[in-house]
Amino acid sequence: MFLILVVNPGSTSTKLSVYEDDKEIFSENIVHKPSDLAVFSSSLDQLDYRTFIVEEFIKRLNINLKDFSVLVGRGGALPPLPGGTYIVNEKMVEDLKYRTQADHPSNLGGLIVYYLSLKVNKDRRPLVFIVDPVSVDEFEPVAYITGLSEIKRKCLSHSLNMKAVVREACKDLAVSYENSKFIVAHLGSGISVSPMVGGRIIDVNNANEGGPFSCDRAGALPSVSLVSLCFSGAYTREELIKKLTTEGGLYAHLRTKDLREVENRIKEGDRKAKLIYDALVYQIAKEIGAMATVIDGHIDGIIITGGMSFSNYLIEKIKKKVSFLGKIYVYPGEEEMKALALGALRVIKGEEEAIIYGGV
Secondary structure, X not given: OOEEEEEEEOOOEEEEEEEEXXXXXXXXXXXXXXXXXXXOOOOHHHHHHHHHHHHHHHHHOOOOHHHOOEEEEEOOOOOXXXXXXXXXXXXXXXXXXXXXXXXXXXXXXXXXXXXXHOOOOHXXXXXXXXXXXXXXXXXXXXXXXXXXXXXXXXXXXXXXXXXXXXXXXXXXXXOOOOOOEEEEEEEOOOEEEEEEEOOEEOOOOOOOOOOOOOOOOXXXXXXXXXXXXXXXXXXXXXXXXXXXXXXXXXXXXXXXXXXXXHHHHHHOOOHHHHHHHHHHHHXXXXXXXXXXXHOOOOOOEEEEEEHHHXXXXXXXXXXXXXXXXXXXXXXXXXXXXXXXXXXXXXHHOOOOOOEEOOOO
């Protein structure tokens, strides 16, 4: 039996789980007050604060750190790298501190588990991993190209959950993971739509820079109009980035980030809410169709996942537009904790080889 600690730091919470092999035996979602986080100028500054929270969680369970076989953290926005389970080493620690593609609390996952492991005597020290970080990059060369030589497309996505649901779908459908071809649409606070071949993300929209708009992200925008907005003097650079990544989408039009509230407004006859909702469906469906062309339409099906996929109303509207492409499989929510635990478990059971992180 392997005891696994899972640490998943997010923007407003730290999710923690303990697994015995593939069974979750303890879990807690610790929500942080905005006032507690406001004192920190960056995610990295939160390291000691979040580490203390994890230590207190372990104490409450009366478990000793040395009893864990593995400590696994959420992977951050590291330099581009292939998917897999990575050993957290000193090089990764340095990159998570000083060489990430974005300032985000997920960068703390690997740091927290690494520093916790150092508190155990070397001969009893647990293994330390991250799994499928957001910077997983498995693009085909053509996918990087844009219409400007100065700008290259980035592969940043909800890779952890997307790869996990492909594994689950392959198991459910008795399809070989290595030979599978799915379009995966992760519909969460950000939206990632990817053609995944053999579990590899060969193309995807970067949720912060393109693709469909979501509950709070603006998605793709007309480029010249965006340039004009940038030089209008109405916003600073930081204000505009915030507008694009946390104040766009549904929120920009309807002043709410809650999909359920929008659906209730539609039931009450709100015509504007229906128009914006229909535009959301339209853009998601259009992105799914576009990504199907990447693999010439040869797919085993379309997988829809993420928090928004709990909405039957949304799913039915998407199905009407894209079901001609293939069968649709819905895996609601985000099984990130399970995906992290199973990624570690595959390695310690010898089913997959851990990757030694070397940086770029």
